[in-house]
Amino acid sequence: xxxxxxxxxxxxxxxxxxxxxxxxxxxxxxxxxxxxxxxxxxxxxxxxxxxxxxxxxxxxxxxxxxxxxxxxxxxxxxxxxxxxxxxxxxxxxxxxxxxxxxxxxxxxxxxxxxxxxxxxxxxxxxxxxxxxxxxxxxxxxxxxxxxxxxxxxxxxxxxxxxxxxxxxxxxxxxxxxxxxxxxxxxxxxxxxxxxxxxxxxxxxxxxxxxxxxxxxxxxxxxxxxxxxxxxxxxxxxxxxxxxxxxxxxxxxxxxxxxxxxxxxxxxxxxxxxxxxxxxxxxxxxxxxxxxxxxxxxxxxxxxxxxxxxxxxxxx
Numbered sequence: 001x002x003x004x005x006x007x008x009x010x011x012x013x014x015x016x017x018x019x020x021x022x023x024x025x026x027x028x029x030x031x032x033x034x035x036x037x038x039x040x041x042x043x044x045x046x047x048x049x050x051x052x053x054x055x056x057x058x059x060x061x062x063x064x065x066x067x068x069x070x071x072x073x074x075x076x077x078x079x080x081x082x083x084x085x086x087x088x089x090x091x092x093x094x095x096x097x098x099x100x101x102x103x104x105x106x107x108x109x110x111x112x113x114x115x116x117x118x119x120x121x122x123x124x125x126x127x128x129x130x131x132x133x134x135x136x137x138x139x140x141x142x143x144x145x146x147x148x149x150x151x152x153x154x155x156x157x158x159x160x161x162x163x164x165x166x167x168x169x170x171x172x173x174x175x176x177x178x179x180x181x182x183x184x185x186x187x188x189x190x191x192x193x194x195x196x197x198x199x200x201x202x203x204x205x206x207x208x209x210x211x212x213x214x215x216x217x218x219x220x221x222x223x224x225x226x227x228x229x230x231x232x233x234x235x236x237x238x239x240x241x242x243x244x245x246x247x248x249x250x251x252x253x254x255x256x257x258x259x260x261x262x263x264x265x266x267x268x269x270x271x272x273x274x275x276x277x278x279x280x281x282x283x284x285x286x287x288x289x290x291x292x293x294x295x296x297x298x299x300x301x302x303x304x305x306x307x308x309x310x311x312x313x314x315x
Contacts, residue, residue: 003092015031027241032216035216036209043063043065045062047062059082060080060082076112081117115310141289142310143300145283145304147276147282148281162299169261175228179224222242222243224238224247224271235258236254239252242275248286249284285303
C-alpha cells in the first residue's frame with residue numbers, strides 16, 4: 001500500500017464537489033474556513049487529494065506559514081485528513097503521514113501541528129509516536145447529531161429536561177423563530193454576543209473571526225443564522241455553518257428572558273429541522289469539555305447526540 005498527495009491540482013469548484021462526496025466532514029477542513037482564517041492569521045491554504053494504490057482515498061486541507069524564504073515553515077492539519085467511503089483506517093493514516101513527511105521532511109525550522117480526525121485510542125497514539133509526533137494536550141471532544149433520523153426519532157432522542165424546555169417554548173404564542181439574515185441583525189447579534197462574553201468571561205471565537213466566517217460561508221449560501229423573537233425583540237440567536245453534507249453549531253447567544261422561556265432549545269430544534277431540509281445529515285455541536293464549560297456540555301449532551309473523542313494535538 002502506497003500513498004501520494006497531489007497538491008492544489010483542482011480548481012475550487014471541483015474541490016468543493018469532492019468535499020461534498022465525503023461521508024463525514026468538519027468545519028476546520030472546509031474550503032470556506034480557510035478563506036476566512038488565512039487572512040486573519042497570515043496563513044496560506046494547501047489542498048491535497050490523497051491517492052492510495054492509484055485510487056482517490058481522501059482529502060486534506062493544510063494551513064501553513066512560511067517566513068524568511070521558508071527557513072521557518074509551519075504546517076497545521078486541524079481535524080484531518082478526511083476520507084472517502086472505504087478508507088480511514090489507521091493504516092491509511094499511516095500511509096498519509098509517510099507521504100506527508102516525504103514531501104515535507106522534518107528539519108530545523110519546520111513545525112507540525114496535527115489533530116487527526118480519528119477517534120482517540122492507544123493505537124492512534126502509538127502510530128503518531130512511531131511517525132515522530134509527540135502528543136500535546138487532551139483529546140478533542142465534540143457531540144455529533146445524526147440528522148438522518150426522522151423528526152419523531154430526533155425528538156424522542158432529546159433528554160426529558162431538554163424536551164420539556166422545548167415544549168415550554170413552543171407554548172409561547174408570541175415567541176417565533178426567524179431564519180432571515182440581514183447585515184443589521186447580524187451586527188446586533190455580534191454586539192450582544194461580545195457583551196455577554198465579556199460580562200461572563202467565557203471563551204469563544206472573536207467578533208473578528210465570526211465576521212470573517214459569515215462573510216466567507218454566506219457567499220456560497222452555507223450560513224444558517226436563526227433568532228428567537230419575542231414581542232419584536234431577539235432574545236436568542238444561533239449561528240450554524242454548513243460544510244459538505246455536515247454542519248457545525250458555531251456560536252449562540254441567549255438573554256436571561258430567553259433562558260427562562262427555553263428560546264435556545266426552540267432555536268436548536270428548529271435548526272435540526274432546517275438542516276434536514278437542506279440535505280444535511282449530521283450536525284457537529286462543537287467542542288465540549290469538563291474544565292471550563294460543564295453547563296454547556298450538559299446542555300449539548302441532552303440533545304441526544306453521540307460523544308466523539310478525537311485524537312489530541314500532535315506536534
